[in-house]
Structure formats: structure tokens, C-alpha cells
Amino acid sequence: MSDRAPQPVERQLPTEEARDLLALVREIAQREIAPKAAEEEDAGRFPREVFTLLSESGLLGLPYPAEHGGGDQPYEVYLQVLEELATARLTVGLGVSVHTLASYALATYGSKQQQVEHLPVMLGGGLLGAYCLSEPSSGSDAASLRTKAVREGDTWVIDGTKAWITHGGIADFYTVMARTGEDGPRGITAFLVPGDAPGLSGAAPERKMGLKGSPTAQVHLDGVRVPDARRIGEEGQGFSIALSALDSGRLGIAACAVGLAQAALDEAVRYATERRQFGHPIADFQGLRFMLADMATQIEAGRALYLAAARLRDAGRPFAKQAAMAKLHCTDTAMKVTTDAVQILGGYGYTADFPAERYMREAKVLQIVEGTNQIQRMVIARHVAGPEGR
Structure with missing residues (x-):
């Protein structure tokens, strides 16, 4: 192949801090991500150590408040970071996007107490998140989901199966949408479920035509008990x-x-x-x-x-x-x-x-x-x- 290097993308960055941030991301991408991408994708290997490095570098919570361990960056900057990572390897860019998505509910709708307790370790503690909405029988029609959460005192018991979950089976926390009331969108509530909760398990990863390094799997919840303190937002607000x-x-x-x-x-x-x-x-x-x-x-x-x-x-x-x-x-x-x-x-x-x-x-x-x-x-x-x- 030619030694001709691609021309760097001309970025639209609002501050010197943002320019320094993109320079750091580009260095990590070129040194730690791109050289191994083809080999690891072919082998179906998930680069967990890269996500640990990104967390240590403050890159897993960029659009969230600094007071909770985030980077206080606007989406205009955060998305350009994602683009740089995805250029080097889509598994990494997509993984950061999914982690950000999984953190969104608590960061936006969680109580102050929940945010103080959970967000710092979610955003900068080396954890990896997953977002659980889709199910085997509800994809585009997400409001018809069947996973149920039944209240027992101050605890919710969750039963059901989520499907097509990026980081399914390897995530440290899951933002789970479950039915707590009537059929339809008004009966759904959001929960923050630990990855090591008893009764939670990941199925074998799906065999996909691409993104083989990014695990996608069903997540089974069999009598998973979650305290009401991990309910995000109001009952029925989940959808x-x-x-x-x-x-x-x-x-x-x-x-x-x-x-x-x-x-x-x-x-x-x-x-x-x-x-x-x-x-x-x-x-x-x-x-x-x-x-x-x-x-x-x-x-x-x-x-x-x-x-x-x-x-x-x-x-x-x-x-x-x-x-x-x-x-x-x-x-x-x-x-x-x-x-x-x-x-x-x-x-x-x-x-x-x-x-x-x-x-x-x-x-x-x-x-x-x-x-x-x-x-x-x-x-x-x-x-x-x-x-x-x-």
C-alpha cells in the first residue's frame, strides 16, 4: 500500500480545550486502536482495555457534568470525538456512543442522590454500560415490550428478555425499560440494574456479518431484584x-x-x-x-x-x-x-x-x-x- 496519509479532517471546535481534546483522541486512536482493528475484528475480540484507557483519559463521560465525573463538553465536541474513534474502529466509537446512551437516563432524569451515588463511577470509574429497550418481539414497536417489573415493598422484581443489546453480557450496568403498569407506553418504567445482579445473564453473542468485535446479545432477567432507589424517574415515565x-x-x-x-x-x-x-x-x-x-x-x-x-x-x-x-x-x-x-x-x-x-x-x-x-x-x-x- 502507499505511504500516502489521509488528510486530517478540518474540525469545527469552539475552544482551545476542545482542540486539545481532539488531539488526544486522535493520538489514542492512531496509537492504540487503529493498528489492531482489522486483526481483532477478524478474531471477534472486544477491546475492553481500550475502554479502560478511554475512561482513565476522561473520554467516557464527555457530554455530562464535571461535578459527576463527566467532561462538561457540548455535543458539538463529543460527536466529533465519536467520529474520530469510529474512523479508527467502529466497535470503539459505537461502544462509547452506547455507553453514553446507557448513562443518559440517570444523568438526565435521576435524582440528585442517585446522580451523586452512581454517576462518578459510571462516567469515570472504568465501567461500561448497556441500554436495554428492544426485545425479541418488540423492536421498532418498542412500546409493546413485555419485560415486567413487579413491586414488592421497596424492591422491584424484574423478569423478561432483552434483545440486540450492545455489550450484552459484559456490561457493568444496564439501563432497563420494564413494564410496571398498563399496556402501551404509559406503563413502562426505567431502572438502573447492576451487571452482577443475581438473575441477570447474557446469552451467547449473536453471529453478525460485521462489528464482530462488538458483542451483541440477549440479556435475560430472571427474578432480578432491584431496590426502588434504582428506579429512574417516575413510574410510567420510562418510555x-x-x-x-x-x-x-x-x-x-x-x-x-x-x-x-x-x-x-x-x-x-x-x-x-x-x-x-x-x-x-x-x-x-x-x-x-x-x-x-x-x-x-x-x-x-x-x-x-x-x-x-x-x-x-x-x-x-x-x-x-x-x-x-x-x-x-x-x-x-x-x-x-x-x-x-x-x-x-x-x-x-x-x-x-x-x-x-x-x-x-x-x-x-x-x-x-x-x-x-x-x-x-x-x-x-x-x-x-x-x-x-x-
Whole structure:
């Protein structure tokens, strides 16, 4: 391969502190993450030591308050950190996004006492979180979940199975949505469940086409007893908490998708400037130059879209529509860009000797997680044209 290095992304960072933070992240990504990514993904190895390093470096709680162990960074900065990590290895970027999602409920809706007790170790104590909403029979229709929590005095007893859980079976804490009342969204409550709670277990990880280093598994809750002090928010508030978390989580997925697409573009450019046919680098041929131009344009558009949504969030303004748009556009872009990268590499792109085929396999899941892109279109349409059946 060529020694040509990809051009660094021009970041839009509001402070010198943020610029120093991104420099640290880029150093960790290039030194500790990227060199091992292909080998470890092929082996299906989860890099827990990387998450320990990120925690020690203050990178697992960036958008949360410093008083609770967070980094006090705006989403505009946090998402660019995710993009850098995902460019090096999607398993790591996505893992940080999921951990942030799992911490959201307590950080946003928890009582002061809960936040003081739990957040410092969740955000900076080397722990890893998981978010438990989906179930085997309730994915897009999340409000139909069946996991139940029954109150016995000051304790809740939780029974059920969660599905498609990133970090399932290895997480140190789980934010679990369970039914405590009537059918539908108003009967769901959120709980913070320790990873070592008796009765909680993870099934064997799913065998996936990509992201093999990131464990995805069912989580079984068999008579798991949780004190009422670990209930997050009011009874029946869990579904609104879950949806609020997903608005922010979708921005994380968008940033990870842009990072993955950037990695694919960098690989395509490296190859196209080295590979020679008919006496010229293939990057000299207009057909490929136009492909690279389109890839770069869509990536830049996706980056601008997620940053615009992040700035709305940072300003305390509504951003759900823009989050859905960012998730939709950025993940569709990742799928298109990684597919085009494989095409540019030709036969080599179809082999595991080059990372393009891995990027393509990994991109697919981003169109599915945290609300499929069909669901994103429904969310956007409701903002644009109003609810169905008016």
C-alpha cells in the first residue's frame, strides 16, 4: 500500500480545550486502536482495555457534568470525538456512543442522590454500560415490550428478555425499560440494574456479518431484584425517557457513520493514488475521480448535518427532527460510500486483505440500530406533515 496519509479532517471546535481534546483522541486512536482493528475484528475480540484507557483519559463521560465525573463538553465536541474513534474502529466509537446512551437516563432524569451515588463511577470509574429497550418481539414497536417489573415493598422484581443489546453480557450496568403498569407506553418504567445482579445473564453473542468485535446479545432477567432507589424517574415515565435518550443516541450513530465513511474514503483515495493502470494512477481517470468527489461531498454533508443538530441540542432547542435526519442521511451515506470504496478497490476490495470489505459489512448495521432508517423517515414525516390519520 502507499505511504500516502489521509488528510486530517478540518474540525469545527469552539475552544482551545476542545482542540486539545481532539488531539488526544486522535493520538489514542492512531496509537492504540487503529493498528489492531482489522486483526481483532477478524478474531471477534472486544477491546475492553481500550475502554479502560478511554475512561482513565476522561473520554467516557464527555457530554455530562464535571461535578459527576463527566467532561462538561457540548455535543458539538463529543460527536466529533465519536467520529474520530469510529474512523479508527467502529466497535470503539459505537461502544462509547452506547455507553453514553446507557448513562443518559440517570444523568438526565435521576435524582440528585442517585446522580451523586452512581454517576462518578459510571462516567469515570472504568465501567461500561448497556441500554436495554428492544426485545425479541418488540423492536421498532418498542412500546409493546413485555419485560415486567413487579413491586414488592421497596424492591422491584424484574423478569423478561432483552434483545440486540450492545455489550450484552459484559456490561457493568444496564439501563432497563420494564413494564410496571398498563399496556402501551404509559406503563413502562426505567431502572438502573447492576451487571452482577443475581438473575441477570447474557446469552451467547449473536453471529453478525460485521462489528464482530462488538458483542451483541440477549440479556435475560430472571427474578432480578432491584431496590426502588434504582428506579429512574417516575413510574410510567420510562418510555418518554427512552425516546429522549434515543434522540441523542441517534446523533451518536450519525457521527459514527461519518467516521466509518471517512475511513472508507481514506482507504479508497490511498488505493486509487497508488494503483496504476494504462500507465496512470487510477485516481487520474474521471470515472473514479467523480466517485471520490461524490463520496467526499456526502461525507461533508453528513458531518454538517449532525453538527447542526448538535448545536440545536447544545442551545436547548428542539432537535428530534434533525437527529432523525442526521441518523438517516449519515448511515445511508456510510452504506453508499463503503460500497463505492469496495468498487474502487476492485477485486482487492472484495478480499479481507484490505479493510474496505469490513467497512461495508459494518456500515449495514448502522441503518438498523437505534431506530431503522424507515422509522427515521416516519419521525421526520411527522414533523413535516403532522401525525398520520389526522
